[in-house]
Amino acid sequence: MTGRSWRELAGVLSAQAVSWTGTRLSAIALPWFVLTTTGSATRTGVVVFAEMGPYVLAQLLSGPVIDRVGPARISITGDLVSMVAVAMVPLLYAIDLLTFWVLLPLVAAVGVFRGPADASKTVFIPAATRAARVPLERGTGIASTIERLASTVGPALAGVVVAALGGPYALVVTAALFGSGALIVAVTASRRSAPHQPDETEAEDSYVSRLRGGVRFLRRDRLLRSIAGMVAVTNLLDAAWTAVLLPVWARDSGHGPAVVGLLLGVLSGCAVVSGLVAAAVAHRLPRRPVYLIGFLLGGFPRFLPLALGMPIEVTILVYAVCGLGSGFINPIIGAIQFERVPEGMYGRVRTLVVAVAWSGIPFGGLAGGLLVTGIGLAPALLACGAVYLVTTTLPALLPSMRPEWSTKDKPAPVRVE
Structure with a gap:
């Protein structure tokens, strides 16, 4: 090499x-x-x-x-x-x-x-x-x-x-x-x-036509579309958890901001470690089971110890496991995005996926605040955890989506008339 x-x-x-x-x-x-x-x-x-x-x-x-x-x-x-x-x-x-x-x-x-x-x-x-x-x-x-x-x-x-x-x-x-x-x-x-060197027809396309081509491609690819929607929901829930739910829990439990920093540090540190491991071995592992296990470990469990009032030592351990699980998710999702998109459409589809994924973030804090005010902290945490679990497992568990995980073939390019 x-x-x-x-x-x-x-x-x-x-x-x-x-x-x-x-x-x-x-x-x-x-x-x-x-x-x-x-x-x-x-x-x-x-x-x-x-x-x-x-x-x-x-x-x-x-x-x-x-x-x-x-x-x-x-x-x-x-x-x-x-x-x-x-x-x-x-x-x-x-x-x-x-x-x-x-x-x-x-x-x-x-x-x-x-x-x-x-x-x-x-x-x-x-x-x-x-x-x-x-x-x-x-x-x-x-x-x-x-x-x-x-x-x-x-x-x-x-x-x-x-x-x-x-x-x-x-x-x-x-x-x-x-x-x-x-x-x-x-x-x-x-x-x-x-x-990318476009063919004669592509070269004549306007900016708007090329942007619409990216939108149509994303809309017609079921796996990419479901992943983008899933990440939009999880990002909203993550924003609600970071901005409202975790600080309110720290205040009400008497732990204070230092424990918030500790939990975030444990989560991020373990995710970095497992991310490096995933970078080395993820290509040898079956994607669908790794995706499911990663989210089952790294997604909804983070809400449970806060909602159930578990001791801080148990909470730290749960967050360490969450970090270790979450590090395997992005390598799989990132590889799927690139493999399913024609090279000449990387920029269009990638930026659209990111835009969809970020769309829920501005509303996360608002949603978290409304939930805590409306039903209380513990029910809000359990509700967010339940939505997180359903949202992250559907793209891999729905029978109609299973064939999408079993192939690395790229869908046919989408043309805009």
């Missing part, structure tokens, strides 16, 4: 690590910078929306552009523009030229370019794993582990840098991470990451 083959896979995984850490860091550093410089919680909320709203929307709409232009160009351009926009904030602040109305377009630019840049890095995975001659599950497994680590390390790094050096320096670190991501992709991306 040549070094060049490994270099591309190592490069895309390294680029994901630094860029995703930068994205998570900016999600903490920018609001903190605004809060400490303006003292206004309202303006802080506006800045968060100005970054994350365009981030989600741009990621949703960027699929056809990624397919046509190529993930390397989108990734490099997005990282470089984000680097400049983020770096302008502390620079303008240092020379006393930064106003709130100057900050907003800079933050919006970060969101607009980060969304496609982050999405495009996932599109590299199939070509990079083929070049390295490793199973697709290994690439998706390592990538999902890196994303999980970035979600943990990014906020922690933001807290350390802000506490030690102040808000503006945290933004300098963020800009440096974005620039590093662009440099890594520029050096390691090969011609395998070039844009």
